[in-house]
Every structure is written in C-alpha cells, then in structure tokens.
Amino acid sequence: MSSQPRRQRLVVEDIGDITVVNFVDKKILDEQNIQMIGDDLFRLVDELGRRKLLLNFTNVEFMSSAALGKLIRLHQRLSQVGGKLILCGISKSILEIFEITKLDKMLKIVKDEQTGLSSF
Amino acid sequence: MAAELVISRLDDVRFVQTEVKEALLANQFGDRDLFSVELALEEALVNAIKHGNQLDPSKRVFVRYEVSADRFEIRIEDEGPGFNPGDVPDPTAPENLERLCGRGLLLIRNFMSDVQYHGRGNVVTMTKFRNGKAGDDGAAMADVR
Numbered sequence: 006m007s008s009q010p011r012r013q014r015l016v017v018e019d020i021g022d023i024t025v026v027n028f029v030d031k032k033i034l035d036e037q038n039i040q041m042i043g044d045d046l047f048r049l050v051d052e053l054g055r056r057k058l059l060l061n062f063t064n065v066e067f068m069s070s071a072a073l074g075k076l077i078r079l080h081q082r083l084s085q086v087g088g089k090l091i092l093c094g095i096s097k098s099i100l101e102i103f104e105i106t107k108l109d110k111m112l113k114i115v116k117d118e119q120t121g122l123s124s125f
Numbered sequence: 126m127a128a129e130l131v132i133s134r135l136d137d138v139r140f141v142q143t144e145v146k147e148a149l150l151a152n153q154f155g156d157r158d159l160f161s162v163e164l165a166l167e168e169a170l171v172n173a174i175k176h177g178n179q180l181d182p183s184k185r186v187f188v189r190y191e192v193s194a195d196r197f198e199i200r201i202e203d204e205g206p207g208f209n210p211g212d213v214p215d216p217t218a219p220e221n222l223e224r225l226c227g228r229g230l231l232l233i234r235n236f237m238s239d240v241q242y243h244g245r246g247n248v249v250t251m252t253k254f255r256n257g258k259a260g261d262d263g264a265a266m267a268d269v270r
Contacts, residue, residue: 035135036135067160067163069164069167069168069171069229069232070168070228070229070232071171071226073225073228074226077223077224077225078225081223098157098160098161101235102164105217105235106216106217106228106231107216108222110222111223
C-alpha cells in the first residue's frame with residue numbers, strides 16, 4: 006500500500022454546540038484513508054471536546070464496509086462521554102449498506118443537515 | 126466481452142473497478158448496478174488480497190470477468206488457504222452488531238444476484254443481472270451457507 010500525503014479530508018463547521026462534518030472525498034475507501042478520517046473524527050471528540058457530531062454524507066457517492074467500523078467506534082466513543090452522533094445526507098445506495106448491516110438501528114440517521122441540527 | 130487480470134496489491138483494486146465499470150457502461154448497465162458491482166468488487170478483492178493472500182505482494186489474485194447485455198459475471202481466486210463462509214458470524218445478530226468488521230460478505234450477497242464459493246473457499250464467483258432482469262432484487266440469490 007502506498008503512503009498517502011496528509012491532506013484535508015473533512016470540512017468541519019461549528020453551528021452552536023453542534024459540530025457539522027462534511028467529507029471532501031466522493032469515495033470513502035481503503036484502510037489508510039479511512040484511518041486518517043477516523044483519526045480526525047476522534048480528535049474532534051478526544052482533543053477538541055466536541056460532543057455533538059453531525060456527519061453530512063451529501064458529497065459521498067461510495068463507501069465500503071471498511072468505513073463502518075470507524076463509524077461504530079465513533080458512536081461508541083461519543084456514547085461513553087455523553088455525546089451523540091447523527092448521520093445525514095446519505096444517498097439511497099449507501100443507506101442500503103446501513104440497512105442491510107442493520108447499523109441503521111444502532112446509528113441515528115436523518116434525511117438532511119437541517120433535520121440533523123434539530124435532532125440532538 | 127471477457128477479460129482476465131492478475132493483481133497483487135490493494136492499490137490494484139481501483140484498476141479492476143475502473144475497467145469493469147467501463148465494460149458495464151458499454152453494455153448500458155445503470156447507476157444502481159454500477160454501484161452494486163463496484164461495492165462487491167471492493168469487498169471481494171480486498172478480502173482476497175488482505176485475508177486470502179495476507180497482503181503478501183508475491184501472491185496473486187486471478188480475476189476473470191465477462192460482461193454481456195444482460196449480466197456481469199466474475200471469478201476471483203486468491204492464493205490463500207481459503208475459508209468457510211459458514212464460519213463467518215452473522216454481523217446483524219444483536220451480539221455482533223458492534224463488531225468493527227465482518228460485513229463484507231453480507232454486502233456482497235445482498236448487492237449481487239448470485240454468489241458462490243468454491244474449492245477450499247479461495248475462489249468466489251459472483252453474478253449481477255442487469256437491472257430489470259430476473260434475480261436482480263436478490264430474491265434468487267443463492268444461499269451459500
């Protein structure tokens with residue numbers, strides 16, 4: 006596996022006490038990339054003290070099962086510290102990934118960012 | 126059209142996906158089918174290289190695929206010891222829901238029309254019928270367990 010340069014993978018915006026995270030990449034794939042996205046998300050919680058995370062998947066056209074583990078860990082971490090994770094803007098095909106794996110029962114998924122902001 | 130490829134590294138997965146996508150587009154497969162096949166290729170090829178060949182770059186993954194107007198078929202063989210798909214825990218069982226991995230096979234079975242494992246489990250064949258054809262909804266999917 007070739008090394009990948011450190012580059013921005015997330016766009017983070019604070020709206021009140023809610024942190025909205027948009028993904029830069031259209032495809033969330035390969036472990037190294039997912040590891041870096043995971044590191045950035047965990048930094049928001051563990052180092053920057055964010056507790057309400059809204060992940061906006063509007064830009065994301067494709068992701069594989071490799072990313073699901075990170076989302077589960079992030080959900081677990083936020084639950085441990087009294088925080089909350091909400092996902093929004095998920096395409097029909099990617100939503101199917103969450104439904105087939107039944108992770109739509111564990112993770113809170115809403116239609117769009119506006120709905121997400123009022124769901125914490 | 127039919128084609129054969131041999132790959133060894135995770136970076137090569139993109140190459141296979143791009144080539145297959147072009148072949149599917151040439152046969153008028155729709156967006157939904159493209160997503161399904163790309164996902165299944167990602168899961169199956171990463172499994173073959175990572176779990177099958179244990180990321181050993183000297184080991185190969187043999188890929189043979191065929192695309193026609195109504196179906197896509199692919200055979201993927203790695204040089205690993207194989208596995209029994211029946212031994213993989215059901216990731217949707219409540220006790221497994223928080224497991225961090227193990228969902229690839231489930232996704233492949235749901236997004237493809239037919240999936241079969243062969244030999245010692247180091248060979249998988251997958252079929253996707255073009256949207257609107259029989260079996261596309263997964264109802265005719267073979268139960269490989």
